[in-house]
Amino acid sequence: MAINTNRPTSPHLQVYRLPLTxxxxxxxxxxxxxxxxxLILFVYVISALAGGAESYDTMQTIMxxxxxxxxxxxxxxALFFHLCHGVRHLIWDTxxxxxxxxxxxxxMIELASSLILxxxxxVWGHYGL
Structure with a gap:
């Protein structure tokens, strides 16, 4: 049985461009x-807070x-991007x-919103506004 070589090839990254969505x-x-x-890093920070002053100082040095x-x-x-995309999914659910x-x-609104947030x-964390 011969292999059909006239078949079109599957698109790959050099030919096919993913849409924005x-x-x-x-x-x-x-x-x-x-x-x-x-969340692993977050748990480390929380455990350092609960561990006392020495543990907290070590965590601060690392962070x-x-x-x-x-x-x-x-x-x-990532948190804000995930949130904005979730809102978009809620809109799709309608x-x-x-x-x-x-x-x-x-x-584009999702990307801009996550960057702005x-x-x-x-700004809020750095300047305390």
Whole structure:
């Protein structure tokens, strides 16, 4: 039995470009994993608080390193992105907003909202506004 070589090949990343809604969907899953992993760090912080002054000082030293600050802000962004995407899913649950133009507009609003919420949190936390 001969293999049919005239069949079209499946699209791959060099040919096929994911639509914005597909990228947002994948990112939503990734932020869910990031939030789960971030909870481990959150539990460490809570246990350091309960552990007393020495434990708290050690945790503060670790958390003041640039990598852990970056991870913390990544966790906050993931939280807001996941929240905004969840709101979009609630809108979809009404059975509306499935037109391509609306889907893309809501995806951009979702990205902008999550960034704005993260920046507002940074300003509020950094400047105490």
């Amino acid at each position: 597909g990228i947002i969907s994948i990112t939503h899953r990734m932020t869910g994993v990031m939030l789960s992993a971030g 003041n390193q640039w990598l852990f600050k970056l991870v913390g802000w990544g966790f906050i962004y 059975g509306s907003s499935f037109e391509l133009e609306t889907l893309n507009r809501y995806a 993260t920046l507002m949190t940074f």
